[in-house]
Every structure is written in C-alpha cells, then in structure tokens.
Amino acid sequence: MSLYNIGKRVLYRGFPNKSSMPIRHYKVLSIETSCDDTCIALLEKNDSKAPPKIIDQVKSTLNSVATGGIIPTDALRFHQTTLASLIETLLKKHNCRPDLICCTRGPGMAGSLSAGLQLSKGLAVAWGVPLIGVHHMLGHILVATLPKSEQPDLTAPQYPFLSLLCSGGHTMLVLSKSITDHEIIANTADIAVGDSLDKCARELGLKGVMLGRELESYVNSIKQSTIQKFDTMETKESNLNSFKYKLGLPLKGPRREKYPKDIVFAFAGFLSSIQSYKKDKGGLNVVLDQETREFISYKLQEHVFDHIIDRMNLAFTKHGSNKRKYEHADGKFLGVKDLIFSGGVASNQRLREKLATRLQFQDNDGEVTDLNLHFPDLSLCTDNAVMIGVAGIEIFESLRIKSDLGVCPIPKWPMDSLLDVEGWVNVTPEEYNQVIQNK
Known part of the structure; x- marks a missing residue:
C-alpha cells in the first residue's frame, strides 16, 4: 500500500x-x-x-x-x-x-x-x-x-470552513478545505490573545491560575451602571476620559494600508498601555484604585475583542467571493458557511457575543450574511x-x-x-x- x-x-x-x-x-x-x-x-x-x-x-x-x-x-x-x-x-x-x-x-x-x-x-x-x-x-x-449542549440542533461544520483559534499560545484565523488542507489567513504578529490577557490581568493586580478567566470574572462583577458610564468615555486620546487612560485599536490609522498583503493580529500593545499608564502614575508598582482598575479592565477587554472582530472583518472583505463588487476580493472564502471558535479564550462569553453580532461576512452577491457559528462546550x-x-x-x-x-x-x-x-x-x-x- x-x-x-x-x-x-x-x-x-x-x-x-x-x-x-x-x-x-x-x-x-x-x-x-x-x-x-x-x-x-x-x-x-x-x-x-x-x-x-x-x-x-x-x-x-x-x-x-x-x-x-x-x-x-x-x-x-x-x-x-x-x-x-x-x-x-x-x-x-x-x-x-x-x-x-x-x-x-x-x-x-x-x-x-x-x-x-x-x-x-x-x-x-x-x-x-x-x-x-x-x-x-x-x-x-x-x-x-x-454535539454541542448549547447548540443541539447545529450540524457539524462542512468543508470548507473557517476557524478562529484563540488561546494562550495561538491566535489565528484558518481556512480548512479538508483534514489535511489548512491555510492560515491571519496570525499574530507578536503574542497570542490569551497570553496578552493573562499578562494584562497580572499587571492589573489580579491573581489566579487562569488569569484571562479571572479578568473576565472581574469585568463581569462591575456594576451595570458603572459599565454604562464607562461606555460614554473614549480612550483614543487620554484627554477624552477622566482617568487619562489612552488605548486605541492596533494597526489602525491613515498610514495603514487598507487591504494589507498579510493580515495580522497584534496584542503586545495592550500590556504596554497599562505599563505606560502606571509609570505615569508613579511606577509599575503603583496600586490602582478600584474605579480606575475597573475602567482599565473593562476598556482593555473590549478593545482586545474589538481588535479581533476588526481583523476578521478585514479578512472577510479581502477574501470575499464577490470579485465583481470588490476589486480586492479574491474569492478565497467561496463556499464557506461555517465558523468554528475554539481555544481557551473561546470560553469568554463577551467575545462570543461580539462574534455573534458584529461579524460582517459577505456572500457571493456581496451581501452581509450570517455564518453558522460553532461554539464548543466550555469544558x-x-x-x-x-x-x-x-x-x-x-x-x-x-x-x-x-x-x-x-x-x-x-x-x-x-x-x-x-x-x-x-x-x-x-x-x-x-x-x-x-x-x-x-x-
């Protein structure tokens, strides 16, 4: 044989x-x-x-x-x-x-x-x-x-399909055409999202074995009224919020190519933003007050996940199947109907919510359509x-x-x-x- x-x-x-x-x-x-x-x-x-x-x-x-x-x-x-x-x-x-x-x-x-x-x-x-x-x-x-306990009626994904793999060691968007044919559409340029969340959580003073999960729990414990107040504050410039904290989305700006040759994620800057803020407040060992820590934790998690959504939507547009409507589209995602979301960070409910509501995948006619999102059981x-x-x-x-x-x-x-x-x-x-x- x-x-x-x-x-x-x-x-x-x-x-x-x-x-x-x-x-x-x-x-x-x-x-x-x-x-x-x-x-x-x-x-x-x-x-x-x-x-x-x-x-x-x-x-x-x-x-x-x-x-x-x-x-x-x-x-x-x-x-x-x-x-x-x-x-x-x-x-x-x-x-x-x-x-x-x-x-x-x-x-x-x-x-x-x-x-x-x-x-x-x-x-x-x-x-x-x-x-x-x-x-x-x-x-x-x-x-x-x-079979998925939260999605009992969802059939298994069919090739070709996409996978967003988010863990402590990897962050990548993968196109799979068979069990042996996998193309990495987007990879991380520095560190993985799970590693970034862990390091940011540690810098904010959180303790535990799985610090990304500790950060999620901490953000979930913030009062809803406080969250609503935080949502009214911008962080693109430090003078736009009372905490003087600056945080924007990576790889964005007028000097950036609209459709780059290689689509990448970048998460190292999130840790740098916290470290720079603490240095300005007195040094890396400075203890943040509760409201400041809540604000940074909330804004940080939101921006990390918004960055993932932004890069995925860029990939959807660049590799969409409608070449007639978009000159840059190469049709690479033709036939894709399923998106798998897996890895340790895939257990984060806030990221799952954003994926379910903010992705803009385009069908053959260039219209935004829903993908079948596959969320494995949390365990x-x-x-x-x-x-x-x-x-x-x-x-x-x-x-x-x-x-x-x-x-x-x-x-x-x-x-x-x-x-x-x-x-x-x-x-x-x-x-x-x-x-x-x-x-």
Missing part, C-alpha cells in the same frame, strides 16, 4: 471503500500535555458516520500562582508525577484496555510534549496498538464536530484530551496513517504542514481491522 501526497490532496490505495469497513465499539485513550495541563480522556467510537462518544475525561492543572507564570521545568515535573497515575485510575475505573492511543505531538513546550509522547509510546508498545501524534490546533478545530474550549482523541480518530479513519514509534515532539509545528513532518507511516489493512474489530 502506498500513500500519495499530491499537492493538498491525499489519495490512498489498498483499502476497500470506507463505508464498507466494519466499524464497531473501539476505545481510544487520548493524552494532552502541551503546556501545564495534564489531560486524559477515554473515548469510544461506535459508528463510522457519528462522532465518538466521551466515556470520561480528567484534567489536572499546575498551580503557577506563586511563580507568576508557567516555568517549563515545573510543568515537565508536574506531568511526570501526575500523568501515569491519572491514566491508571481512569482505566481501572472503566475496566478496559484501549485499542488506539492519541497524544499531542505539538506545538507546545518541548518538555511537556515529551512527557505525554514518551508515555504514549510505551503504552503503544505494551498494548500493541497504533499511536497517533496529533497537532494540538487540529484538535481545537475538530472538537467542534462533537472543551480550554486544553483537553477529548479534542486530541477526536482529531486522532479522524486521522486514523480518514487518512489510514499512524505515528512511527521514533517520532519526537514538534514544539513549533505550522498548521499548514500537518503531513509535511517526519514520522507518519501507513496503517496496513490488518492493523486497521485489528483496531475496529478488536481482533
């Missing part, structure tokens, strides 16, 4: 039609250790036409409050002391031995990735089952194919092992490939190079049948 990669199409020989293959109950152990979360999940695949079922999942997070951030060696040690016992407990609880193992191969922190990948290799050898090394961001995308937005299992199952069943046992972590793995890395090998029909028939 041979695998031929022709451009972005993947052709397979040696297998009968997928619909004729017997699909029954096979169980999948999935592992995610790309950063500071030790995540495992047990999934079951019952039907070739239905998404996998989540049997159970467990997550343990390193407490990094005392260190003021994630230290890679601490994360590695945490995974090493936590992962094996979590797996043992989960498998004993459900009295099973998995038929397939899926784990995160990248991108992420090298040590953290190694902890999960090396243990997965050992289990694959011990059990004699295939191993799938999964791209972390592909997991964030494909988890949206699972599946942040890093989790379920998404790794979902992506691994799709790779195994659709592409009929697995990871060689000599693979290494890929800390930097471009989203548009899923198959262009060493370590993919073909799954033989015998191996495939062994998994799906439990032979």
Whole structure:
C-alpha cells in the first residue's frame, strides 16, 4: 500500500471503500500535555458516520500562582508525577484496555510534549496498538464536530470552513478545505490573545491560575451602571476620559494600508498601555484604585475583542467571493458557511457575543450574511484530551496513517504542514481491522 501526497490532496490505495469497513465499539485513550495541563480522556467510537462518544475525561492543572507564570521545568515535573497515575485510575475505573492511543505531538513546550509522547509510546508498545501524534490546533478545530449542549440542533461544520483559534499560545484565523488542507489567513504578529490577557490581568493586580478567566470574572462583577458610564468615555486620546487612560485599536490609522498583503493580529500593545499608564502614575508598582482598575479592565477587554472582530472583518472583505463588487476580493472564502471558535479564550462569553453580532461576512452577491457559528462546550474550549482523541480518530479513519514509534515532539509545528513532518507511516489493512474489530 502506498500513500500519495499530491499537492493538498491525499489519495490512498489498498483499502476497500470506507463505508464498507466494519466499524464497531473501539476505545481510544487520548493524552494532552502541551503546556501545564495534564489531560486524559477515554473515548469510544461506535459508528463510522457519528462522532465518538466521551466515556470520561480528567484534567489536572499546575498551580503557577506563586511563580507568576508557567516555568517549563515545573510543568515537565508536574506531568511526570501526575500523568501515569491519572491514566491508571481512569482505566481501572472503566475496566478496559484501549485499542488506539492519541497524544499531542505539538506545538507546545518541548518538555511537556515529551512527557505525554514518551508515555504514549510505551503504552503503544505494551498494548500493541497504533499511536497517533496529533497537532494540538487540529484538535481545537475538530472538537467542534462533537454535539454541542448549547447548540443541539447545529450540524457539524462542512468543508470548507473557517476557524478562529484563540488561546494562550495561538491566535489565528484558518481556512480548512479538508483534514489535511489548512491555510492560515491571519496570525499574530507578536503574542497570542490569551497570553496578552493573562499578562494584562497580572499587571492589573489580579491573581489566579487562569488569569484571562479571572479578568473576565472581574469585568463581569462591575456594576451595570458603572459599565454604562464607562461606555460614554473614549480612550483614543487620554484627554477624552477622566482617568487619562489612552488605548486605541492596533494597526489602525491613515498610514495603514487598507487591504494589507498579510493580515495580522497584534496584542503586545495592550500590556504596554497599562505599563505606560502606571509609570505615569508613579511606577509599575503603583496600586490602582478600584474605579480606575475597573475602567482599565473593562476598556482593555473590549478593545482586545474589538481588535479581533476588526481583523476578521478585514479578512472577510479581502477574501470575499464577490470579485465583481470588490476589486480586492479574491474569492478565497467561496463556499464557506461555517465558523468554528475554539481555544481557551473561546470560553469568554463577551467575545462570543461580539462574534455573534458584529461579524460582517459577505456572500457571493456581496451581501452581509450570517455564518453558522460553532461554539464548543466550555469544558472543551480550554486544553483537553477529548479534542486530541477526536482529531486522532479522524486521522486514523480518514487518512489510514499512524505515528512511527521514533517520532519526537514538534514544539513549533505550522498548521499548514500537518503531513509535511517526519514520522507518519501507513496503517496496513490488518492493523486497521485489528483496531475496529478488536481482533
């Protein structure tokens, strides 16, 4: 059997039609250790036409409050002391031995990735089952194919579709035409939105493990009457508000090209705005009074999310399908009807609200139309092992490939190079049948 990669199409020989293959109950152990979360999940695949079922999942997070951030060696040690016992407990609880193992191969922190990948290799050898090394961001995308408790009537996204991936390590708009064909439409020019929110929250004096979520909670605790007052104040110039705080949208201004060659996000400036303000008030160690902290927190979160909306609408216009109405439109988004919103920041309800009401996607006639917005369940937005299992199952069943046992972590793995890395090998029909028939 041979695998031929022709451009972005993947052709397979040696297998009968997928619909004729017997699909029954096979169980999948999935592992995610790309950063500071030790995540495992047990999934079951019952039907070739239905998404996998989540049997159970467990997550343990390193407490990094005392260190003021994630230290890679601490994360590695945490995974090493936590992962094996979590797996043992989960498998004993459900009295099973998995038929397939899926784990995160990248991108992420090298040590953290190694902890999960090396243990997965050992289990694959011990059990004699295939191993799938999964791209972390592909997991964030494909988890949206699972049924959603808040959107029970929404069908799974259909190719081609768009994905907005917002997390502590990534912020990108991706066009997906197949499981192997992904084009990055917009990426961050500096730091990711989750990283920016975390750093801004820490600069504002908030405490916690997930500071972006702490910032959201803090903003949500502000009285509505205070919010209404804040909404009347502008921040484009410091003299437009009583707090003398200046904050505008990045990459805007008369000197900026209207339709730049590369569309990017930029989030580093939000932290700089807070630091500059504190320096003017007496130094970085100055303690802000409650009303000032509420004002900056609220305006900051609003501007961060408005920046995301602004860049996405720019991408929609530039890559719209109506070439006759807009000379700059290149038709790249022709046929797109679905937008997936995933990643840790995707759990923020305010950003979800803005996406649902302020996007301006254009149809073939140049008219603004609604996309089908896919919001994974909140527990599946942040890093989790379920998404790794979902992506691994799709790779195994659709592409009929697995990871060689000599693979290494890929800390930097471009989203548009899923198959262009060493370590993919073909799954033989015998191996495939062994998994799906439990032979």
